[in-house]
Amino acid sequence: MSPTDPIPVAIPVALGDAFAWYAPGPLRRGVLLCGTFGFEQGCAYRSWRELAATIAGAGCPTLRFDYPGQGDSRDPDGPEIPAALDAIRAGIAFLRERAGVEEVAVVGLRLGATLAALSQEDSAGAGIDRLVMLSPFVTGKAYRREMAMQSRLLDVMPDRTPMPQEPDALMVGSFVLGARTLADLAGLDLMAPARPPAPRILLLGPKVEALAGRYRALGSAVETGPFPDLTQLVSDPLFSRTPEQTFALVRDFAVDGATGERDGARDRSLEPCRLTDAAWSEEVSRFGPGLVGILCRPAGAWSGDTVLVVNSGRNPRAGHGRQTTRMARRLAAAGIASFRFDLRGIGDSPDRPDGSLPLYAADSVGEVTAAIDHLAGLGYTPSVILGNCSGAYQAFQALAQDARLRGALLVNLYCFDLKPGTDVETMVRDTFRHSQGYLARARQGRFWRRILSGEIGLSRIAAALLRDAAARLDRWSARMPWRTLQRASVAGRVARIRRRGARICMVYSADDLGIPTVQAHFGASDDRIGRRLGYPVTILPGTDHNLSRQADQDRVFALLERVVREARPAAEPAPARPSRSPGGLSLRLSRSG
Incomplete structure (x- = not known):
């Protein structure tokens, strides 16, 4: 596919309980995108769609999906983490059996990278040929710890006090991880499997060298690098920005060397989801x-x-x-x-x-x-x-x-x-x-400490006060x-x-x-x-x-x-x-x- 060809229009498909978007392509390598969970995926959704379109535009059939119990998918009949692993396996099977590709590359973000790697632990037959892991959690316990910290920042009452949590559950950005999900997360460990998840792996993010060493010892060819723009992708649903340089590396690794001419008739037989x-x-x-x-x-x-x-x-x-x-x-x-x-x-x-x-x-x-x-x-x-x-x-x-x-x-x-x-x-x-407005926060000691440290500029405060005054005048009139x-x-x-x-x-x-x-x-x-x-x-x-x-x-x-x-x-x-x-x-x- 040349750069001037139009990007394929994605088709809605179902992977069991999971709702998915499939973009056809002429090459024989398919790419599956496994996003992260909950609040972080809500922040990254738009950029994740752009990454899928970029990969599809390079000629690879591309599939992205919502995990069961998230987005537009059905609620799973059983526990959430096993259902997510099943959805990843179903996505790989869709690309191989329905789309007719000969190779599969998988791109995982955060917890999605962890689950993508672990989906191959007990997998039989053809699995993943290439795996991109974007800032994975080496253990589910590490994910739980980070989400608990995020919860204290995201889930707050109007007075900024933490929102009360349900017993044996964790709310993160209004998404709830239940007791069974928390227990299943505790059992996830990327260092435990005795075989690697893919022959070729790209690991991007901080503190990935130990995991890269483990995969190399198991026989994989592993490339590593930083993910400097992760925060701008997954921390703010209003102002999330696409990490263009990182995603360009991901695209190149996923599509590099993809060849062949796939049978496009399979795509025409897909039924509306x-x-x-x-x-x-x-x-x-x-x-x-x-x-x-x-x-x-x-x-x-x-x-x-x-x-x-x-x-x-x-x-x-x-x-x-x-x-x-x-x-x-x-x-x-x-x-x-x-x-x-x-x-x-x-x-x-x-x-x-x-x-x-x-x-x-x-x-x-x-x-x-x-x-x-x-x-x-x-x-x-x-x-x-x-x-x-x-x-x-x-x-x-x-x-x-x-x-x-x-x-x-x-x-x-x-x-x-x-x-x-x-x-x-x-x-x-x-x-x-x-x-709280600036006038209300002016009564708080930590507000003045932020001013004295230079964290909050006086010009910013003055501009905000002028806007607040204009808003009050407008409401008064x-x-x-x-x-x-x-x-x-x-x-x-x-x-x-x-x-x-x-x-x-x-x-x-x-x-x-x-x-x-x-x-x-x-x-x-x-x-x-x-x-x-x-x-x-x-x-x-x-x-x-x-x-x-x-x-x-x-x-x-x-x-x-x-x-x-x-x-x-x-x-x-x-x-x-x-x-x-x-x-x-x-x-x-x-x-x-």
Whole structure:
């Protein structure tokens, strides 16, 4: 394949319980990508997709997948770690048997590299010919220790205290490692097998020389090198960056020497991927400007209701902590269809034309409209739209513009509008990474120590204070007559939404930074807010911005079911004084208690 040839379009396929993407290629060497787990893979998802496309563009059939219980895959019937090992073996078998390749190269990231190597321990027959291990964990205990440290940084309450953990479990970035998974991790050890996982191995990362020595002693040809850009890949879901130089080395090692002409007829015989369970059935859609989404339908009777879900931040369509996938299948069990999709620049959808971040992008509402049009063409016109944080921003814009939507559930909406020219990346870095403002943190001794050490610059503080002051001024003037009487004002758009019979349900975690925005536009009275929106604002006390705990997700699900039910065309008009929302405290009560 020449550099000018188009990159093959990936095809969704199933590997047992695992959802996978397969990109055909003419060469006889296939490449399997084994990502890492949970939060880290959510950060790396976009870059991992780019690596797969680069390898496929070089001519090798390429396969990447979600482990069972993660992403868009089914939940495994048994323990998580054995299911992940089985999925890796199924991927190798797919490339050899279905794609018809003669050689297989495997690329593993972090825990995925560890599992890829161990998948060959008891494997019989043709296995891995080349193996790339990107910063592997030599033992599962090392992975557990590092995830425990990450958890203390990632899973925190609004006051920055650690989130309470469930007994015998570990939450890491809203992904939960259960007791059995933790026990199985404790038994993983790359130094234990008596034979190497592959004849040729590329090991990139810190402290890999001991493992490289072990593999050389077992007869493998091993190359080593650093992985200097690992942190930028797996530590930040909003601003993760592709490690281009490292991935170029990975591509070259994976495809070097690949030859032959593979039988492409096998690819044409692949059937569309449909994952099903007792309560739901899912299939992938491509629509609009190359967007990718998944329609989840009830296996039983459909109520006629469909929920459209918009990405939060840069989380792929499965959602932070896989919440969206789980919610979609729970909706299907209740007879409600749903559609989760990726905006441009997120997940499996193409890049934005200018390469910018999709967060709070004004033109992304057109992609939401494209999703509504697509669903309408399938006979699943959505009645309710759901979004969290930046997804709530896009959901509100779509609700205001598209009369087909009759209800919205907006979770932790930070702002209704964003002024043109706003530096979104700076706003997000300064606002959402810190639940406390600079003035509040000024009362803390460690804040001043960071200033004196030079870790925080005074110019940065001054700029942040100016932005905070401008935001407070904007909120203060939001209900002034010259703004509320404008048709484009938030109050004006909400009034038009309500006149057509649609309603807005807003949910916040306690002390969320978006709460003052609602008060600025609609006042602090529960009754006044309820009359204007159609529902009172619900505050979930004792939870984090991402609603990581299952109990909080349950309360949001109860609200969503109610909004869907009351958005049906046959439903009675919204009462002038709506009843209290279930599952949380009202805005006024939470602020006083």
